[in-house]
Amino acid sequence: MKKKWIGVLTTISLLGGLLAGCGGAPAQSGAGGSGSAPAANSSQGGTAAATDEYQEATIRLAYNLPQDHHISKGIEEFAKKVTERSGGKVKVQVYPAGQLLSDKEMNQAILTGGVEMGVNSTTLWASVVPAMGLFDVPFALPTSYELAGKALSGSVGEKLNAEMEKKGAKVLLFADYGYAxxxxxxxxxxxxxxxxxxxxxxxxxxxxxxxxxxxxxxxxxxxxxxxxxxxxxxxxxxxxxxxxxxxxxxxxxxxxxxxxxxxYLEFVLAVNKKYWDALPPKTQELLTTTAKETEDWIRQQAEAEDxxxxxxxxxxxxxxxxxxxxxxxxxxxxxxxxxxxxxxxxxxxxxxxxxxxxxxx
Known part of the structure; x- marks a missing residue:
């Protein structure tokens, strides 16, 4: 009975967020207003003929950080680039700053498909994948942004993503918050x-x-x-x-x-695994490439912001x-x-x- 009520409450939360997005505040927001995030290049992604090859899709992406945070700016730019590079065929609608889901609701919504993508801390993901608690272990990660990035781009990141996929979520990128x-x-x-x-x-x-x-x-x-x-x-x-x-x-x-x-405080942009597997390879490639660019930019910003x-x-x-x-x-x-x-x-x-x-x- 308890699980049934949790499902009902999650559905109500999602519907409330969607209605809010259709009302006063726009559901899809821009990439921060400061212009500090990497500018999207609409010429990337090929010609108009190439963008016509994308199948239409609308992807909802939720996060809880303030919109002026460097991770938020990177995520907003990720959404903008994907939409532009696909010629508008793959639309990423961003729900920022807890507009759609709280951080405590986020993981369950991603795992059940209540939302296609979401950003949440590895600390909260550790309740689903205990190995994700790695980033909270004192002095476990190198005290070097370059070496931390090397670990996440190598075997450590690969193994953590494999564990996430077993639970039903795929990590698109690791978003560096910075040191604690x-x-x-x-x-x-x-x-x-x-x-x-x-x-x-x-x-x-x-x-x-x-x-x-x-x-x-x-x-x-x-x-x-x-x-x-x-x-x-x-x-x-x-x-x-x-x-x-x-x-x-x-x-x-x-x-x-x-x-x-x-x-080394870390967030991840994760996508529902079943939804990901159903996407055309061309769309998967677009999302993967753009996510990698975003991950690199966020890592640079984390060091500068710290x-x-x-x-x-x-x-x-x-x-x-x-x-x-x-x-x-x-x-x-x-x-x-x-x-x-x-x-x-x-x-x-x-x-x-x-x-x-x-x-x-």
Missing amino acids: QFANSARPLTKPEDFQGLKIRSIGHIPSVMIQAYGAAPVFMGAGEVYMALQRKTIDGATSGTTAMVQRKYDEVSKYLTVVNYA KKTADELKQKGMEVYVVPEAELPAWKEAAKPAWDEYLKTAGDLGKELLGDLQNIK
Whole structure:
């Protein structure tokens, strides 16, 4: 009975989002307004005769990030390019910023075909594919954007996509959010022992195990609640990327920023596998090629945004401590319980993936 009601609620949510798209706000949005995303080239995709070869299709794509986020800009441009390169035959209708689905509804909607495509965090996908929790394992990924990208473009990305396909979703691209840091209002966090007794807003189960291992208490709450919680001292600090810290004005309610790059926050653009398999090969090729271009652009932006926003938080008055590379092994060793927790759920594949990451050079 519970499953039946979940299905009914998901259907109501989707219908509500579609009606909203047909009402005030347009269902298909542009590619950010800043012009910072790579411009679509309508000449790409061949001549008019070539675009006539595409079969007509309308693909709904939902995401929850703010529209001015670099991932959002990349996704919007992806949709625009696909539509233009197909001569309008393959239309990608974008539902941004939670207009159609919340992040908690997204995965189920993609898996059941309630929506054809969607963007969601690997942290949330880990409840479906435990191996996806890899990106939350402290200090597992290289602290280098280039090497992280190499891992995702190689065996690590291939193995994760294979697991996703078994569940009914195909990964079209990995969208780099950036590295995770710590902000707090209590004191500088220069070593794991400094966390003792603090209350830290966490972003997932595995990071929570790390926070506990450091002697702090993890607290779960929505991203939109963090500012008020910091302001009211309900929590002492929070972990997130610096892009989100700037967007949510953490500098107004937190004094200290610790740059430690403990996790590489990742999102994926996934498509329902049955829907994908039914698409003509020419359309699949168009989507795959455009997704690869978008993935590369988003990765470049993640690196630029991390640097820019960390500098911005410093300029706004936060005291920034960058953990020296020589001290990272101590942080990693103290976070070992989080590694054990990941292996407990991800099993042999998790162990294999961690091994693959250690060999990335």
